[in-house]
Amino acid sequence: MRIINTKVIKENVKEMFLNANVHLSEDIKNALKEADEVSPIGKNILNIINENIDVADKTNTPICQDTGMAVVFLEVGNEVFFEGEFIEDSINEGVREAYEEGYFRKSVVKSPVFDRVNTKDNTPAIIYYKYVKGDKVNIKVMPKGFGSENCGQTKMLNPSDAEQDVVDFVVESVSKAGSKPCPPIVVGVGIGGTMEKSAMMAKEALFLDINYKEKDENLQRMREEILTKINNLGIGPAGLGGRVSAIGVNIMTYPTHIAGLPVSVNIGCHVSRHEERSI
Ligand code: SF4
Known part of the structure; x- marks a missing residue:
């Protein structure tokens, strides 16, 4: 049995959202840089997109103003035991701190149909759990623009x-x-x-x-x-x-x-x- 304090999960979730909102993965960056566009206006747009990605990387600022709803996929090994705060609270706390510290736009409204009042901390996150074999926890995060x-x-x-x-x-x-x-x-x-x-x-x-x-x-x-x-x-x-x-x-x-x-x-x-x- 491996004991993991949920503070570790919170810190990782926070770091990952801080990072993901600012830096794109290499596969996507390369594909956009190497894209073979023929239309002049399309080429121009791609240049602007690539410049924006570079500026975000260098200045540590969000790649887009829509910093998304926080989506998390958590794969938990069957040999893992969580201690500390409830896991879902820890994940939401990680999201809350990342969006506050990163000055990311908070885009979540509490009631989807009626008053649509902003929760002001970009929580709750959308969290999916998978129970897998082993003693590891795999975390995937996605700031999903709408x-x-x-x-x-x-x-x-x-x-x-x-x-x-x-x-x-x-x-x-x-x-x-x-x-x-x-x-x-x-x-x-x-x-x-x-x-x-x-x-x-x-x-x-x-x-x-x-x-x-x-x-x-x-x-x-x-x-x-x-x-x-x-x-x-x-x-x-x-x-x-x-x-x-x-x-x-x-x-x-x-x-x-x-x-x-x-x-x-x-x-x-x-x-x-x-x-x-x-x-
Ligand atoms: S879909 Fe939303 S997050 Fe994506 S580039 Fe457009 S505005 Fe930004």
């Missing part, structure tokens, strides 16, 4: 539907989103499970390195086909036209019921921010 979050889609396809129907749904979702998710985007896709499982996989897929190689040849082919079709839509950087509409398509799958084929799309904007560490 320009992109609002463009997510879920569809329960028919079990008789084919690969092409999945591809068409994902491309159609991106086409409908247009400029709203601040392209170039990263597209997270969840296929299988139940309705909500597919949606969670679509979100979790945004943590994958956009350059990962899928072991399943069919899925790898599907990723490439979706990316090509999205980039043929002509949305372009900032939605002002061009070839570089997306820089990555990440897919997660799970077994599903004989009678269904759930598919979800979760879009990450050009500041698709996330960080992961294991303690």
